[in-house]
Amino acid sequence: MSRNYSLPTIKLKPTSLPKFLGNKRDFYRWKRDWEALQKQGEPTGSKEVKKAQLLDSLDEKITRDLRLISYSTPEDIFQILENRYGNQTAIAIEIVEELQKIPAVRGHQPRRIVELIQAVEKALKDLSDLGNTGAIKNPLVTKSIEMKLPEVLKKEWLVYAADKRNAVVPENRFDHLLAFLKDQENIYEQLEQLREEDSSRRETRMEQRHARTKSVKAVDDFASCVVCGDGKHRKRLYFCKQFRTLTLNEKRAAVKKVGACSKCLEIHEDKSYCKPGFLCKNQSCRSGDDPHHYYLCPRGTEWGQKKTKVAESILRIKKIFLRNCLPSWPNIAEMYFQILPLGFLIQLRIS
Known part of the structure; x- marks a missing residue:
């Protein structure tokens, strides 16, 4: 006597693994994201599948130049990539150098001041992801940022730093500088707004007739x-x-x-x-x-939400499989779920 079980069709939205194009600043972020998503999408842990997916997620030039196809395991490939692109010191230097290339703000330029503050905040965030905030908190880098400030703002900062009540010392000078600049951000935004309003008043009526x-x-x-x-x-x-x-x-x-x-x-x-x-x-x-x-x-x-949705989808597939496949032998069903490819389970029909 055979029983026919209807297995609901579960359609998962395909999610492509992130691709690495060779930018050192992106290496550790890419590796972290890639491993998290790959683990969710391939619960069997097959090294062959992981290697194929890893090679497919790399730029062809990287694969060819480093001869990554010749390596047998994904761990070996990751080690080669880390040796080539994962030098954290070099990455930190690149971030700091990019910040130092920003030209100094001259005169009354509120917009440029705000852009400088945001660039410092972004560099700090990138170095925090790298686990090396000390590169930007270096006294020389802090001094370089101070020299980019316009004279008026620089004078205000030096007065602030000289005030003993603020307890500014070389060890925390960058943190105080960033906090000081954040407080100034809204002020300079308001100044820029006033400049725009003054400029708009000077527009001629002919300009206002143009199509908006x-x-x-x-x-x-x-x-x-x-x-x-x-x-x-x-x-x-x-x-x-x-x-x-x-x-x-x-x-x-x-x-x-x-x-x-x-x-x-x-x-x-x-x-x-x-x-x-x-x-x-x-x-x-x-x-x-x-x-x-x-x-x-x-x-x-949405990265955390995406991983959660993938995990929930896999769990639903597992429950359906265990309920409809070999219901009297749950241990055997559990074993098959672990070893069968996820794509096969999604397409499976039990009869």
Whole structure:
């Protein structure tokens, strides 16, 4: 007597593994993300499958130049990649050098000051991911950042640092400097806003007759920030602290609502005003067709949710398999679940 069991079809949305293109700054972030996602998608732990997936996730030039096909295990391949791209000291030096290449701010340039502060914050974040914040807290690097400040702001900082109540010493000078700059960020954003308002008053009526683009319409329609309601940074979402705490979908909705540029989070007509310095540098994002500001990175906001969904899907497949396959011998069913490929289990029909 045979029984027919109907097994529900489970459709999993395919998720591609992140690809490494050879950028040293992205190596450890790519490795961490790749291993986490690969482990969720291939629970059998097959070394052959892992090796094939790893080679497929590398740029062809890397595979060819390092002759990675000749190595037998994924562990050996990772070791070769780490020897070539994983020198943490070299990566930290590259991050610091990129920060030091930023030119000093001259005169009254509020926008440039804000960009400098954000560049320092991003460098600190990248070094924190690397576990080497000491590279940027070095007294020489801190001094270099101080020298990039305009004279007025530099004077205010030196007065702050000389105040004994603030307890600024060489060991914590960078931390105090960053905290001081963050406090100044809103002030210089307001100054930039005042400059723009003064400039807008000088526009002639002939210029106002020009057809408005979507971005200009968005600026005119919203007198304040669509997220927090503050009128001081309505043209620049990256200034909004509340915007940074939103989910990815909420951030995208806010960007679309005001017609802001997804690359720099500012509202502007001319593409030449776009600042590419804050584009997301995640490996998979850089290789895609949708460049975006690092605040809009899906890897940073939805990565944990994606891993959870994959794990839950695998657990559902396991429960269905154990319920419908060999129900009288659960231990045997458990063994088959561990050794059979995930794709085979999804397509399986028990009759």
